[in-house]
Amino acid sequence: MDVDRVDSVSVVVPIYNEVENLPLLYNALNDVLTKFDREYEMILVDDGSQDGSKAVLRELAAKDxxxxxxxxxxxxxxxxxxxxxxxxxxxxxxxxxDGDLQNDPTDIPMMIAKIEEGYDLVHGWRKNRQDALVNRKLPSKAANWLISRTTGFPVHDLGCTLKAIRREVAQEIELYGEMHRFIPILAHWRGAKCAEVVTKHHARRFGESKYGISRVTRVLLDLITVKYFIQYLVSPMKLFGFVGLMCLALGGLSGAATIFLKMFHEFDMTGNPLLLLSVFSTMVGGQFLAVGMLGELGSRMYYEVRGRQPYAVRHMLNFDQHISIEENRNVRSAA
Structure with a gap:
């Protein structure tokens, strides 16, 4: 059997106060998935709605x-x-x-076909986005440009929720805070093969958007976290140790300059700002080195305590599919 063949699809939709959209969303998904030659399930997650969405969801689950x-x-x-x-x-x-009907379910078969070409993740690009220019489109373009330049991951529309991901890839990505928009980057960091495709986008018909220009600050802070994760999580000392050594080097140069001025120009050391710079830089350098060592300890605890590994396996041949790599290593050691 072709390893890239997709036999079943799980559609995951976060729901928050979308009571008017839910029947239309269900009908749109049902129309696409029942005609699609795949087994399927719709997983609708009610995120604490207060507008009656919970009752509608229960009705949909009861009838289908x-x-x-x-x-x-x-x-x-x-x-x-x-x-x-x-x-x-x-x-x-x-x-x-999304549950607001702005993503189009008719794009799902196209994205599954792209997955079957050998990709692990396919994310949408709302090229003709139907949103407000100032509050949504311009901040999004600026954020996507910055994210692409910072992470080195080529992307036009990281904020598009419409994505297709192989389940084993999706389930090993840990989402905290507002990291859902960085799923393609986090998956790429774990070795996933990603592709971006143009998808349809519609204007919101009911309800109000939960996002606005105020999220820009949160995106920037999340970007710093993601940058750290993809580049320094496995070895934090590469970041903190480098900064610490630079501070120590600056402290050493400042100290040498202070001594030189004292010996050859009789410059008063107590009034020399270079002396203060030398002491401050040395102290900060030592602190960065200490943070780097603590980061290394935390990184090892992250992987070992949680049973995680700093790598991801795509395929395993001639192994029992129910045995893990760690279990297989223990079996060989016992032998």
């Missing part, structure tokens, strides 16, 4: 066994809701999309 509902106890945010749906998915590929 393909609909699976997860009700969160409070509004934990889109990343948390998406993570809950992804972890509950059981099909070959996980498709994520």
């Amino acid at each position: 066994s393909h609909v699976k509902v997860i009700e969160l106890r409070a509004n934990f945010g889109q990343s948390a809701a998406m993570s809950a749906g992804i972890q509950a998915a059981s099909c070959d590929v996980v498709v994520t999309l």
Whole structure:
């Protein structure tokens, strides 16, 4: 059997106060998926809605066994809701999309076909985006340019929720805060083969957008976190140690300059700002080195305590599919 063949699809939709959109969303998804030659499930995650969405979701689940509902106890945010749906998915590929009808379910077959070409993740590009220019489109373009330049990951529209991801890739990505928009970058960091495709986009028909220009600051802070994760998580000393050595070098040069001025120009050391710079830089350099060592310890705890590894396996041949790499290593050691 072709390893790239997709036999089943899990559609994960975070829901927050979308009571008017839910029947239309279900009909649109149902129309596409019932005609699609794949097994499927719809995982609708209620993220603490207060507008009656929960009752509509229960009605949909009662009349269609393909609909699976997860009700969160409070509004934990889109990343948390998406993570809950992804972890509950059981099909070959996980498709994520918004519940506001702006993403078009008719793009799903096209994205699955792209996955079958050998990609691990396919993310949408809302090339003809139907949103407000100042509040949504311009900040998004600026953010995508900055993210692309900072991470080295070529992308036009990282904020598009419509994505298709192989389940084993999706379920090993840990989503905290508002990291859902960085899923392609986090997957790429773990060795996933990613592709971007142009998708359709519609104006919101009901309800109000949960996003605005105020999210720019949060995106920038998340970008710093992602940059650290993809480049320095495995070895934090490369970042903190480098900064520490630069500070120590600056302190050494400042100290040497202070002594030179004292010996050859009789410059008063106590009034020389270079002496203060030397002491300050040396102290800061030592602190950065200490932070780097603590970071190294934390990194090892992250991988060992959680049973994670700093690598990802694409295929394993002639292994029992139910045995892990660690279990297989223990079996060979015992032999």
